[in-house]
Amino acid sequence: MKHIILTTCLFAFPTLGFCADFTLGDMVVSNPVARPTTAMAMAGAGYFTVENGGSTPDTLLEIIADFPRVMMHDTSMNDGVATMVHTGEGVIVPAGGIVTFAPGGRHVMFMGLKGDPFEIGEEIPAKLIFKKSGEMEIIFVVQDIDK
Numbered sequence: 435m436k437h438i439i440l441t442t443c444l445f446a447f448p449t450l451g452f453c454a455d456f457t458l459g460d461m462v463v464s465n466p467v468a469r470p471t472t473a474m475a476m477a478g479a480g481y482f483t484v485e486n487g488g489s490t491p492d493t494l495l496e497i498i499a500d501f502p503r504v505m506m507h508d509t510s511m512n513d514g515v516a517t518m519v520h521t522g523e524g525v526i527v528p529a530g531g532i533v534t535f536a537p538g539g540r541h542v543m544f545m546g547l548k549g550d551p552f553e554i555g556e557e558i559p560a561k562l563i564f565k566k567s568g569e570m571e572i573i574f575v576v577q578d579i580d581k
């Protein structure tokens with residue numbers, strides 16, 4: 435499975451040659467990135483991939499970072515309009531499965547930036563809380579991910 439993650443990273447970030455992995459037990463988080471924000475933005479978005487190499491499912495319950503509020507959102511389309519929905523009970527990572535947080539889909543919202551925008555190169559420490567595996571410390575790197 436490892437080479438699939440690497441291939442995904444290289445595909446998504448061909449010019450950077452950079453792909454951070456974080457591991458906790460059976461869980462592997464790849465490529466946590468956040469999108470730069472405008473100066474007045476109140477919220478920023480983050481993305482990553484999590485793979486469960488184990489034989490039992492786990493649930494990503496919440497994400498903690500140094501902001502007034504951090505939420506996991508899904509994007510759903512209603513009559514051609516994208517709306518964000520809070521993933522209430524957490525996100526299940528199936529045994530042997532991969533869950534992707536990516537632009538246009540599931541994402542992390544860092545809320546309450548209050549005039550301190552995300553700038554390219556900035557690092558945002560965060561903790562992923564898994565039901566079974568526990569706490570995993572990761573770092574989101576702010577990158578111009580639209581390229």
Ligand SMILES: [Cu+2]
Pocket residue numbers: 507518541542543
């Ligand atoms: Cu959102």
